[in-house]
Amino acid sequence: MSATMPHSPRYAAPELSDRVLRLRGALVREYIEHGEPVSSQWLAGHAGCAVSSATVRSVLARLSDRGYDKQPHTSAGRVPTDRGYRSYVDSIVGVRRTGRLAAEVEARLRQGGSMPEVLAHASHELARQTQHVGFAWAPAAERLLQRIEFVPLDGNRVLVVVVATNGEVAHKVVPFECPATREQLIEAANYLTAEYGALPLTEIRERLIADMRAERALYDALFAKALALAEETLGSMPDQSHVFVAGAPTLADLGLSPDALPTLRALLAMLEEKDRLARLLTAYLEDPGLIVVIGTEHLSPDFQSLSLVLTTCTDDARIGVVGILGPTRMRYSRAIAAVDSVSHAMSRVFAS
Numbered sequence: 592m593s594a595t596m597p598h599s600p601r602y603a604a605p606e607l608s609d610r611v612l613r614l615r616g617a618l619v620r621e622y623i624e625h626g627e628p629v630s631s632q633w634l635a636g637h638a639g640c641a642v643s644s645a646t647v648r649s650v651l652a653r654l655s656d657r658g659y660d661k662q663p664h665t666s667a668g669r670v671p672t673d674r675g676y677r678s679y680v681d682s683i684v685g686v687r688r689t690g691r692l693a694a695e696v697e698a699r700l701r702q703g704g705s706m707p708e709v710l711a712h713a714s715h716e717l718a719r720q721t722q723h724v725g726f727a728w729a730p731a732a733e734r735l736l737q738r739i740e741f742v743p744l745d746g747n748r749v750l751v752v753v754v755a756t757n758g759e760v761a762h763k764v765v766p767f768e769c770p771a772t773r774e775q776l777i778e779a780a781n782y783l784t785a786e787y788g789a790l791p792l793t794e795i796r797e798r799l800i801a802d803m804r805a806e807r808a809l810y811d812a813l814f815a816k817a818l819a820l821a822e823e824t825l826g827s828m829p830d831q832s833h834v835f836v837a838g839a840p841t842l843a844d845l846g847l848s849p850d851a852l853p854t855l856r857a858l859l860a861m862l863e864e865k866d867r868l869a870r871l872l873t874a875y876l877e878d879p880g881l882i883v884v885i886g887t888e889h890l891s892p893d894f895q896s897l898s899l900v901l902t903t904c905t906d907d908a909r910i911g912v913v914g915i916l917g918p919t920r921m922r923y924s925r926a927i928a929a930v931d932s933v934s935h936a937m938s939r940v941f942a943s
Contacts, residue, residue: 612682614638614650615659619671619679623920628668673886673919676898680883680923697936709940711835713913713933718838720929723917724862727937728872729833730910734792738784739821741776743767749776751824755792763824769816779817787821796825834865857893858916872901872912879903881927886919900926904934904941911937 607615617638621629631647638647651669654660659675662668671679696716703709710727717725734755742750749767754760771779787795799822803815861867874890875882884899898921901914913933915926 607678610640610642611650611654613640614647615654615671615675616679616682618651618660618669619675622670623922626920628663628670630668633668673888676885676919676923677888680885680927683924684881684883684927693932693935696932697939700933700936700940707833707835709937710833710911711837713911713937714835714837716933717913717915717929720932721915721917721921721926722838723915723921723926724836724838724858725915726834726836726868726872726913727933728835728869728912730869730873730912736784736788736790736792736795738788739780741780741817741820743771743773743776749820751820753792753821753824756789761824761827763827765820765823767816767820769812771813771816775813776817779814782814783817783821792825796822799825834869836862836865836868857891858897872914875899875901876903876912879905881930883923883927898923898926900930902930902934904938911941913937 614634617634618629621633621637631644631651634647634651635642635644640647642650651660654675655662655669657674658672659678660669660671663670699716700709700712703712706729710729713727714725717723717727719725737754737756740750740752740754742752744750744764747767748764750762750764752760752762787798790798799818803818803822861871871891871894875884881900881902886898887895889895889897889899896919897916898919899914899916900921900923901912904911904913911934914930915921917926
């Protein structure tokens with residue numbers, strides 16, 4: 592999946608009457624709760640519309656024609672489709688509540704000291720509240736080069752120091768067989784700083800590799816070696832992206848049908864290689880705020896048995912992403928409330 596791909600398509604829902612909305616909401620909630628097709632007789636007695644079973648059947652037939660529900664077989668009740676879930680979710684996102692819950696979550700998140708610890712607590716909190724897979728992710732901040740230094744050591748070695756504008760410092764001792772004075776090393780470092788300064792470190796490394804391949808003959812031996820020293824040191828800098836996942840054992844209890852086993856395998860593989868999860872999340876983060884991706888709305892066909900609820904949290908200096916993965920038959924109200932509470936709590940922890 593590419594992070595440049597657009598958002599999943601959203602269903603264009605026509606206006607529904609209040610009675611139809613009540614019936615649709617009752618159908619979705621009952622199916623989510625029990626996982627069994629919902630009968631028109633049950634809806635007539637529990638949807639709060641004071642209508643007969645015949646009227647309910649007529650309404651459900653119209654909803655089915657519009658793609659909001661379906662019958663597993665002729666004599667069965669109705670189950671919501673992904674379009675039905677979407678219509679239901681769109682109707683509840685405006686009545687979210689965080690309040691006291693977010694304050695309680697914040698207290699638990701503050702038990703972590705460092706950024707990774709806070710993210711780990713957040714993922715566990717989401718898994719605990721929803722019984723689904725919870726995740727918390729802090730994308731790598733863009734690190735810009737401030738300067739490069741070469742410090743000669745004994746034994747034909749050089750200490751390479753890379754300083755980023757955010758104060759991060761990386762250093763590495765590298766063998767250096769090319770004869771050079773201290774002044775020549777300073778000159779080489781100053782050249783690299785002037786050439787690549789204020790560029791993102793990831794971009795610098797790519798440019799260094801390209802320069803080494805395409806233009807190495809243009810440099811004398813010292814500058815060719817200087818390029819290699821800088822590239823090797825940048826390559827050893829750790830990735831600052833943190834992805835934490837909790838609740839993965841619950842995947843076996845997702846209630847997926849046997850034909851959804853490829854989904855389970857793909858999801859387990861993605862959780863094992865967390866950079867793939869980061870790429871999946873990036874694909875949905877074109878806009879801030881709450882995002883719910885349901886079933887067939889997923890960009891990847893591998894995850895069309897699942898729903899994703901996520902949102903961003905930020906203190907203007909740092910950004911985090913929190914959310915859950917679970918079956919399309921999830922308790923969306925609970926999932927949205929959990930994601931909201933954890934994101935609000937993380938924003939306050941970030942800001943303090």
